[in-house]
Amino acid sequence: MKRLKKLLSQDRWILPSLRQQKSGLFWSIFLNFMITFAAGALMFVSGFLISRSAQHPSNILIIYVPIVLTRAFGIARPVFRYAQRLVSHNWVLRVVSKTRKRLYESAASTASSIRGQLQTGEVLSLLADDLDRLQNLYLRTLFPLGSGMVLYLFLTIAIGTINWLFMLWWFVMLAVILVIVPLLSLAVNYKGVQQQKKLQQSLYIDATDAILGLQDWVLSGRQEDLVQNQGETMSRLAHVKNQSMKFGWWRDFVIQVLVLILTITTLMWATNQFSDSSSTVNYIAAFTLAIFPLIDSFIAVNQGVSESSFYEDSIVRLNDLPEPTLLQETRHTTNSAVINFNQVTFKYGDKTIVDNLSFEVQPKEKIALLGRSGAGKTTLLKLLAGDIQSSLGEVTIDETPVQNLQGSMSSLVAVLDQQAYLFDTTIMNNVRMGNIHATDEQVQKVIEQAGLQPLINSLTNGYYTQMQEAGTRFSGGERQRFALARIMLQDAPIVVLDEPTVSLDPKTEYEVLSQIFSVLKDRTIIWVTHHLTGIENVDKVYFLENGKFTLSGSPAELHQTSARFKQLLLMDQY
């Protein structure tokens, strides 16, 4: 509970909205209390009325007032419930819509680095579940707890005005029902909730893995294994949830037994207190019946508190997200950006990936980064894009640290990846993503420059052909050319090529590379590659090994001086 209190005090997501929407919160708790009050009063007056009607009435008017009150409380209860739903839903929708917007802004402003901090499954659970959980924390735990405590105070004071000794008994019994049982159930349920959270998390991660690698599962003929793996986690989750429900059932049963004890003792006390005179005897049934509507509130408090540990991870994860900084997209107008890596060191944990590396890339220079798998080539690209930050030294573009250029990065650096990211819309729309302000003529021009005109001419719908999901309508080489056209439209002075031709056959690879270097001749190119096909297009080659460049020079120089380079060149010719 202490941990939850501490976490709540750090909550940057719902708490600030709560502060802004205090009146809605007050009315919601007040109306919640009024629902229970009206239900209790209805039973109280009904109990009195039944009892009084059983006696010979000296005057019919004596039962007239209770009849009117029964009607009034009978109507008041659903009216309060309706009003409470209106107020609380309005409140929840306001708070959640604002908070969800902030969450998406935060995730969007760190979109490039979030993958480094969280797994895709975690991002999914962050966007899909965490806010709902946080919302439930307030709706299912804190509100019932709030109105439960108001009820606790009200009942204790109300009974205290009649008999202080009996008030003490109620005080103890309510403390057991509203404080001790919830705390005990929180402690007992804690392990089960942790297990549920773990299984739910692994279900998300497995499902993400399964979707991303679906093709491999199908190609290896192991669809059934995939379904079975998922099924096992799901049935374990269902088992844990089932146990938790059983536990909830037992907890509610214990509460009902405690309420029964309270009811019997109240009946005994009321009999003792009110049976002396015929005018007060009717209060025996009234006091006893009024207890029953309280059960719903008591159960809600217990349910909420025992679920509260569910929300811990969500609060921690949400609080760990950076404050949304909506980056103002500014266009960097330079077409000659100088890249400088100045004594850059980068580590993943204890593992040094980049070790005190310094180099400069001049405007329009073309460089190739070579190195065995895992040497750190992609890490260098991430450092350049500012997706990760060096532990020592700094990376600058035109003497400005890349971290300060996040708002204009898309106009400075364009990326052509191993896989072209295309969408199920027209060719025109896909290419125009490079610059949404481009005219039709500009889009058509870059498509032509990327060598796609013959393809467009062969399509019935030409530029307006639908690409289908992930561009599957086209071949790998064609997809990369579309991505190239998009980059040309983006018009960034620096282009990063991260093995864009890795999945192409040698002939297409050669053609696409020639096209890339020809149309991007006025841009700086940083090309990560394992193959030396097309290496003659670059000015300088760097070999990355153990975080440092162990070899560098123009392809012609290296051909003369490095046996290793020669050997690699030979290998690529086969």
Ligand SMILES: Nc1ncnc2c1ncn2[C@@H]1O[C@H](COP(=O)(O)OP(=O)(O)OP(=O)(O)O)[C@@H](O)[C@H]1O
């Ligand atoms: N998020 C991460 N956390 C921990 N280690 C990482 C992370 N990302 C990469 N690494 C490690 O850093 C090293 C460099 O990775 P990087 O992706 O930069 O290599 P690379 O040279 O691009 O490899 P490849 O040619 O196979 O793409 C690898 O050993 C990799 O396992």
